[in-house]
Every structure is written in C-alpha cells, then in structure tokens.
Amino acid sequence: MHEQINFAIEILGTISFSMSGSFAAMQKRLDPFGVLIIAFVTSVGGGTVRDLLLDVPVFWMHDLLLCGVILVTCIFSMIFKSIEKNFKVTLFIFDSFGLGLFTLIGVQKGLNADIHPLICIGLGTITGCFGGIIRDILLNRIPLIFRKEIYASACIIGGATFLLLTTFTNLSYTVIQVFTILLIVTIRTLAVKYQWQMPKFYGYVNDSEM
Amino acid sequence: MHEQINFAIEILGTISFSMSGSFAAMQKRLDPFGVLIIAFVTSVGGGTVRDLLLDVPVFWMHDLLLCGVILVTCIFSMIFKSIEKNFKVTLFIFDSFGLGLFTLIGVQKGLNADIHPLICIGLGTITGCFGGIIRDILLNRIPLIFRKEIYASACIIGGATFLLLTTFTNLSYTVIQVFTILLIVTIRTLAVKYQWQMPKFYGYVNDSEM
Amino acid sequence: MHEQINFAIEILGTISFSMSGSFAAMQKRLDPFGVLIIAFVTSVGGGTVRDLLLDVPVFWMHDLLLCGVILVTCIFSMIFKSIEKNFKVTLFIFDSFGLGLFTLIGVQKGLNADIHPLICIGLGTITGCFGGIIRDILLNRIPLIFRKEIYASACIIGGATFLLLTTFTNLSYTVIQVFTILLIVTIRTLAVKYQWQMPKFYGYVNDSEM
Numbered sequence: 001m002h003e004q005i006n007f008a009i010e011i012l013g014t015i016s017f018s019m020s021g022s023f024a025a026m027q028k029r030l031d032p033f034g035v036l037i038i039a040f041v042t043s044v045g046g047g048t049v050r051d052l053l054l055d056v057p058v059f060w061m062h063d064l065l066l067c068g069v070i071l072v073t074c075i076f077s078m079i080f081k082s083i084e085k086n087f088k089v090t091l092f093i094f095d096s097f098g099l100g101l102f103t104l105i106g107v108q109k110g111l112n113a114d115i116h117p118l119i120c121i122g123l124g125t126i127t128g129c130f131g132g133i134i135r136d137i138l139l140n141r142i143p144l145i146f147r148k149e150i151y152a153s154a155c156i157i158g159g160a161t162f163l164l165l166t167t168f169t170n171l172s173y174t175v176i177q178v179f180t181i182l183l184i185v186t187i188r189t190l191a192v193k194y195q196w197q198m199p200k201f202y203g204y205v206n207d208s209e210m
Numbered sequence: 211m212h213e214q215i216n217f218a219i220e221i222l223g224t225i226s227f228s229m230s231g232s233f234a235a236m237q238k239r240l241d242p243f244g245v246l247i248i249a250f251v252t253s254v255g256g257g258t259v260r261d262l263l264l265d266v267p268v269f270w271m272h273d274l275l276l277c278g279v280i281l282v283t284c285i286f287s288m289i290f291k292s293i294e295k296n297f298k299v300t301l302f303i304f305d306s307f308g309l310g311l312f313t314l315i316g317v318q319k320g321l322n323a324d325i326h327p328l329i330c331i332g333l334g335t336i337t338g339c340f341g342g343i344i345r346d347i348l349l350n351r352i353p354l355i356f357r358k359e360i361y362a363s364a365c366i367i368g369g370a371t372f373l374l375l376t377t378f379t380n381l382s383y384t385v386i387q388v389f390t391i392l393l394i395v396t397i398r399t400l401a402v403k404y405q406w407q408m409p410k411f412y413g414y415v416n417d418s419e420m
Numbered sequence: 421m422h423e424q425i426n427f428a429i430e431i432l433g434t435i436s437f438s439m440s441g442s443f444a445a446m447q448k449r450l451d452p453f454g455v456l457i458i459a460f461v462t463s464v465g466g467g468t469v470r471d472l473l474l475d476v477p478v479f480w481m482h483d484l485l486l487c488g489v490i491l492v493t494c495i496f497s498m499i500f501k502s503i504e505k506n507f508k509v510t511l512f513i514f515d516s517f518g519l520g521l522f523t524l525i526g527v528q529k530g531l532n533a534d535i536h537p538l539i540c541i542g543l544g545t546i547t548g549c550f551g552g553i554i555r556d557i558l559l560n561r562i563p564l565i566f567r568k569e570i571y572a573s574a575c576i577i578g579g580a581t582f583l584l585l586t587t588f589t590n591l592s593y594t595v596i597q598v599f600t601i602l603l604i605v606t607i608r609t610l611a612v613k614y615q616w617q618m619p620k621f622y623g624y625v626n627d628s629e630m
Contacts, residue, residue: 122460
C-alpha cells in the first residue's frame with residue numbers, strides 16, 4: 001500500500017515535470033522531437049545527475065515504463081495544448097508533489113549509499129531542481145534558480161526537516177515521509193500564493209558589475 | 211574491411227565535428243586554447259554523456275589517436291580559416307556521415323549493455339546531438355535543437371529504423387548499418403536542401419509567455 | 421609537512437572559488453539558497469566532471485569538511501558583502517593558487533588512473549576551469565573562456581610543463597609541483613596585470629555569421 005502510493009506520486013510527479021518541459025519547449029516553438037527531448041530532460045535530469053554522482057545505475061536506463069509515461073505525456077501535451085490553461089492549478093499541485101517526492105527520493109538514495117546526511121540534503125535538492133535548471137539552460141531561458149519563487153529553498157528545508165525528524169524523533173518512517181512531502185508542497189504553495197521571497201540579508205549590489 | 215570503413219567514417223565524423231566546433235569558436239573570437247576546448251567538447255561531448263549514462267569507460271580517455279586527430283584538425287582549422295567557405299559542402303557531408311555513424315554507435319553500445327531498444331534510440335540521439343548542444347551552450351548561442359533544420363529527428367528516425375530492420379528482417383548486419391547511416395545522411399541532406407521542417411501539430415503558442 | 425601545505429592550499433583555493441561563486445550570484449540577486457548552490461557548483465564543479473570522467477568516487481561526496489568550508493565561506497560572503505572590494509587582490513591571489521593546485525590535482529589524478537599524459541593535461545584544465553564555466557552558464561553570463569584574460573591557457577601550459585619536468589628532469593616531485601603552481605600563478609598574474617591575450621593567428625572573422 002505504502003509502496004503503491006510512493007509509486008503513484010512518482011509517476012504523477014514525472015507526468016507533471018514532463019508536461020512542464022513540453023509546454024516550455026512548445027512556447028519556444030521547438031519541433032515535436034525537440035519537445036520530446038526537453039520533456040525527457042526535465043523529468044529525469046535531476047535524478048540522472050544524482051545517480052552519476054552516487055555512481056549507481058542511472059534510474060531510467062532500465063525503466064521502460066517511466067520512459068513510456070514521459071513519451072505519452074509529451075504527445076498528449078502537444079495534442080491538447082490548451083489544457084495548460086484549464087489545468088494550471090492541477091499541474092501546479094502535481095509539480096509540487098513531484099518536487100517533494102523527488103527531493104525525498106534523493107535524500108534516501110544518498111543515505112542508502114552511506115553519504116553523510118548533510119550532503120544528502122544536497123542530493124535531494126539536486127534531484128528536485130536540476131531537471132528544471134537543465135531545461136531552462138537548453139531553452140536559453142533565465143534558469144529556475146533566478147526566479148523569485150521559493151523552489152530550491154523548499155527542497156533544502158524539506159530535506160533538513162526529514163533528517164531532523166528521523167534522527168531526533170521516534171515517529172514512524174512513513175509518517176516522516178508524508179510530513180516531509182506535505183511540508184515541501186505547503187512551502188511551495190504558500191510561497192507562490194503570497195509571493196514569498198527569501199530575505200537577501202547581503203546589502204547593496206553594484207549592478208554595474210553585472 | 212568492414213571495421214576499417216567504420217573506423218574511417220568515425221575519424222571523418224570526428225574531424226568534421228571538430229571543424230564545426232573550431233569554426234563556431236573562431237566566429238566568437240575565442241583564443242586558440244578556447245577554440246581547442248570547444249572543438250574537443252563538440253567532438254566527444256555526445257559520446258561522453260552516453261558513456262557516463264551507461265557507466266562504461268569514457269571512450270576518449272584511452273584513445274590518444276582520437277585526441278590527436280581533434281588537436282590536429284583544430285590547429286589546421288585555425289591556420290586555414292578560409293577553408294570553411296571553400297569546403298562547405300564537403301564539411302556538411304562529413305558532418306552528416308558523422309551524425310549517422312555516431313547515432314549508430316550510440317544505439318549499438320546501448321544494446322551491448324542490455325538496455326531496452328527504445329531507450330537505445332535515445333542513447334543514439336544523445337551521441338549524435340549532445341556534442342553540438344554543449345558547444346552551443348558554451349558559446350552562448352541558441353542551441354542546435356532550436357534551429358529549424360531536422361537534426362535530432364534524423365537521429366531518432368535512423369535509430370528506430372535500425373532497430374526495426376534488425377528485429378523484423380533477415381538482412382545482414384552490415385547492410386542494415388550502411389542503410390541506417392545513408393538514411394540519416396539522406397534525411398539531413400534533403401532537409402537542408404528543401405528546408406524541411408517537422409510539422410508542429412500543436413496549435414497556437416502565446417508568445418507573450420516566452 | 422608537504423601534505424599539509426597541499427591541504428592548506430586546496431582549502432584556500434576552495435574558499436576562493438566559493439567566494440567568487442557567491443559574489444557572482446549575489447550580483448545577480450539570487451536568494452541565499454541560490455547563492456549557496458552557485459558557490460558549491462563553482463568550487464566542486466571542475467573536480468566533479470573530472471571524477472565522473474575517470475569513474476572514481478566524486479571527491480566531495482564523502483568530504484564533509486570541504487562541504488562545510490564552502491557553506492561557511494558562502495555565509496561569510498553574504499554577511500560581509502563589502503569584503504569583495506577591500507580584499508580584491510587577496511581574492512585574486514587565492515583564486516590563482518587554487519587554479520594552480522586544482523590543475524595539478526587533476527593531472528595527478530589522471531596519471532594515477534593510467535591515463536595518457538597528454539589527456540591528463542585536459543583533465544587538469546577541466547579541474548581548474550569547469551567550475552567557473554558551469555557557474556557562468558547557470559548565471560547566464562558570458563562564459564569564462566570567452567573573456568580575454570588567459571585562464572584555460574595557464575592550465576594547459578602549467579600541466580604541460582609539469583609533465584615535461586617529471587619526464588625529462590631529475591628534479592624532486594615536490595620541487596616540480598611547487599614550480600608548476602607558481603608558473604600558473606605567475607602567468608595568471610602577469611596576464612591580468614599587463615592584459616595579455618593569446619594571439620589569434622586565424623585571420624578575419626565574418627561577424628555577420630555569429
């Protein structure tokens with residue numbers, strides 16, 4: 001049951017990341033194969049970098065189901081371009097849950113490989129964020145981490161909370177997992193709704209140096 | 211004999227990719243070592259990403275001949291800058307054959323590593339296209355996959371045809387290889403000659419969102 | 421004693437690269453977690469690419485001290501933004517020594533993995549330069565290798581000198597190491613002071629093609 005929920009959320013997260021990549025590529029007027037490449041990179045980019053760093057087999061290389069899901073999502077997105085408008089809220093929710101679960105998977109894969117917990121927070125952040133960063137670089141857009149929304153911050157806070165809870169509380173693993181994902185989703189949602197920004201406590205910046 | 215032809219085409223493809231990188235870097239007025247770095251990345255970038263994903267030894271790390279070919283081609287390109295104009299057609303043919311053979315090598319390396327054939331098409335496309343994508347990112351140009359010419363599409367169609375022929379026909383391996391390479395070269399050539407574009411069957415795009 | 425000096429310079433080089441990443445990210449007005457990500461990538465990017473190519477464990481994955489140094493440097497840089505102005509020369513010296521030592525580490529790691537010496541020069545250059553290149557790509561700046569200062573060239577010349585001295589002289593290893601680092605620092609310093617540029621011996625460039 002527990003595994004099935006994780007699996008379902010991972011598929012939903014992949015679908016959402018694939019849609020976000022497809023829509024971004026269509027806005028840039030790429031041809032269908034270009035759209036497919038961007039959808040693919042957005043979905044698997046973060047996990048690929050994580051697996052390369054950990055020197056474990058890259059997760060999608062033997063996962064035909066996952067590749068098929070990305071392909072079908074991409075074709076679906078190209079045919080029903082207009083869903084972007086009608087399902088914007090749904091897509092945002094998928095994306096947030098995907099971000100939460102991808103972060104969690106990254107932290108756990110790192111812990112399984114005996115990496116120090118603090119470095120595992122970085123691996124979780126990479127898993128959640130790097131797909132979008134690579135997408136933006138390929139599309140020549142201003143990368144994700146520039147934007148004002150709290151995104152990487154949600155991953156870092158979520159990953160740190162997960163580690164604190166597993167270390168210092170006796171809560172069951174499942175409860176902590178669910179709590180972490182919901183925390184990341186909540187931070188993302190509130191940040192977008194109320195236009196939260198991280199404080200920048202460093203003073204002035206000399207723009208002429210840019 | 212068969213091996214020697216493959217080897218010759220691989221060297222010609224490497225020379226062509228190295229030239230394409232050198233010329234692009236010289237247009238951006240990089241210094242000679244910068245030109246060399248770009249030539250190198252263009253030639254080996256795609257195969258490097260493929261080998262990292264497959265977790266096999268990176269192909270050029272022990273191939274001094276290949277590295278020497280890139281170096282000599284790069285120096286040659288810098289000295290005889292003007293060849294770009296005179297040999298434009300020759301360069302285009304080399305580049306197309308290189309693309310075809312690199313795609314084929316990517317698909318075959320994936321099959322040898324027991325990767326599912328459909329994912330191998332992706333590995334072939336990565337081998338053929340990612341060198342040019344990395345070159346364009348480093349040079350701050352609009353990446354290859356944006357351009358209107360059919361490029362990644364030729365790799366995907368070529369890779370798929372190769373797999374269909376090996377699975378459903380009794381043709382000899384060599385014949386299928388030659389046919390695949392010629393197919394990719396033909397698609398590329400016709401696409402450039404007649405300015406083919408992939409149809410974009412998704413409707414309007416709101417440019418203001420870009 | 422010898423090991424301790426290497427260790428101290430490596431830490432100073434990491435601090436300097438981390439500062440350079442932090443300041444570049446603050447100029448682009450990233451939020452604190454974005455600044456941290458850029459500082460991290462700048463410090464470890466080059467060595468990470470090298471270790472992935474060599475298929476050896478990625479050096480920072482088990483090095484909590486190094487990750488801690490980057491974190492502390494980054495926080496320090498955000499709080500004392502103004503040090504950039506006052507310590508510009510100090511930072512430049514750190515950066516040059518870091519570049520020299522990182523190049524040397526790259527060459528040596530390659531030699532230890534039985535890579536051909538000429539390819540090891542490339543690994544040294546990657547170790548020294550790729551962190552800054554990835555930083556610039558993420559920040560959407562014109563990448564490092566475009567700039568007029570001699571940077572990659574210093575790595576290539578330093579790496580080649582190191583190999584020539586170890587092969588053709590009987591000097592002690594330590595002397596050669598120190599000489600190589602000082603050579604790279606000297607080239608960088610003189611290049612910046614006298615605005616050296618590499619000669620571009622290829623003729624005119626048709627800018628309209630850019």
